[in-house]
Amino acid sequence: MPNFWMISDRNLVLDSLGVATGFGDDRDELTYWTSDASTADELAIAINWKKVNSNSFKSQLIQATDQFPKFVHGDNERQKHVSLFIHGYNNGWQDAARRYGSIATELFNKPNGLGICISFDWPSYGSILGYYPDRDHAKDCSGDLSSVLGEVYDWLLIKQKEAIQDPNLACRAKVSVIAHSMGSYLLQKAASSTWTRKNQPLLSSLINQALMVAADVDNDLFDVGSSDALDGNALSNLSYRITSLYSGRDAVLGASAGLKNFGARRLGRSGLSTSPPVNKSNVWQVDCSSFFPAGISGSEVHSAYFLTAGTLDLMRKLLIGIDRKVLDKLGATRGTVWP
Numbered sequence: 001m002p003n004f005w006m007i008s009d010r011n012l013v014l015d016s017l018g019v020a021t022g023f024g025d026d027r028d029e030l031t032y033w034t035s036d037a038s039t040a041d042e043l044a045i046a047i048n049w050k051k052v053n054s055n056s057f058k059s060q061l062i063q064a065t066d067q068f069p070k071f072v073h074g075d076n077e078r079q080k081h082v083s084l085f086i087h088g089y090n091n092g093w094q095d096a097a098r099r100y101g102s103i104a105t106e107l108f109n110k111p112n113g114l115g116i117c118i119s120f121d122w123p124s125y126g127s128i129l130g131y132y133p134d135r136d137h138a139k140d141c142s143g144d145l146s147s148v149l150g151e152v153y154d155w156l157l158i159k160q161k162e163a164i165q166d167p168n169l170a171c172r173a174k175v176s177v178i179a180h181s182m183g184s185y186l187l188q189k190a191a192s193s194t195w196t197r198k199n200q201p202l203l204s205s206l207i208n209q210a211l212m213v214a215a216d217v218d219n220d221l222f223d224v225g226s227s228d229a230l231d232g233n234a235l236s237n238l239s240y241r242i243t244s245l246y247s248g249r250d251a252v253l254g255a256s257a258g259l260k261n262f263g264a265r266r267l268g269r270s271g272l273s274t275s276p277p278v279n280k281s282n283v284w285q286v287d288c289s290s291f292f293p294a295g296i297s298g299s300e301v302h303s304a305y306f307l308t309a310g311t312l313d314l315m316r317k318l319l320i321g322i323d324r325k326v327l328d329k330l331g332a333t334r335g336t337v338w339p
Contacts (some may be wrong), residue, residue, distance in 0.1 A: 002034035008121035023093040032057035040101025044094040068172040080115030088181025174208040184215035195234030210262030218264035222277035244285040250300025286308035291335030
């Protein structure tokens with residue numbers, strides 16, 4: 001089984017002989033990649049990725065999940081994951097690859113890891129100055145992510161029908177998503193498209209756990225009557241639980257709010273406009289400010305979620321599916337290093 005997986009709609013950078021040497025900043029058709037690299041830094045080198053066709057990618061993924069242990073319904077917290085990581089707008093390809101590699105290594109690939117993490121890599125410019133074109137890219141790329149989610153949806157329907165005939169054929173993996181920064185906007189738009197296109201109900205949610213980390217989306221996304229209410233409804237309907245991890249100390253989202261008058265505050269900086277949103281009890285939030293030491297700058301907070309032991313442990317527990325009240329009682333939703 002490959003150590004790392006990537007689905008990308010970035011264009012390929014080619015040398016004079018037509019050999020791919022890297023990934024660019026423009027949107028192109030979906031391509032599929034695997035890697036046997038051992039470190040996150042190695043993933044930032046294009047030659048360490050092997051391009052495979054979509055059928056091979058799916059086949060390898062199905063074979064890998066078939067090896068996951070089978071658990072009875074009451075042991076669902078022990079069930080393995082197939083998780084998508086969607087990077088943010090201020091990540092070029094190399095930074096996004098390293099970020100993905102560190103998350104996959106820390107949460108998924110270790111002996112007691114959560115399963116398989118796949119990078120959904122979209123063409124961001126990797127700079128604050130590229131904010132506007134990146135937002136357009138994210139919206140444009142949502143159709144590609146929706147296509148991926150749609151295929152997962154169809155696969156879960158197949159496994160659902162098989163399980164009715166033989167419980168031993170039930171899907172052994174839960175589907176989850178970790179979306180960072182503007183990656184949450186991409187997820188929002190993709191969910192809306194997927195919900196519109198798919199009308200055959202699943203017995204379980206398409207996305208078991210959705211983590212919106214430092215989300216660069218409107219904080220009234222899930223409110224009735226908001227400008228993006230239809231998107232919020234779609235994402236909520238497709239997900240079993242959605243958790244927003246936010247911090248008022250996030251200076252990057254403060255800057256993005258200053259670049260454009262959205263008419264609403266940023267979810268990843270201000271938290272939910274209404275908590276919990278009306279008729280969406282599966283949406284909640286955690287203020288992560290107390291996990292980050294005072295020495296971490298406001299700009300560093302935006303990505304510190306993936307570098308801080310307390311927030312990584314919280315993400316693990318959220319993905320496992322531990323109840324939010326239990327998480328509160330365990331102290332998992334509060335840090336001790338700030339203020």
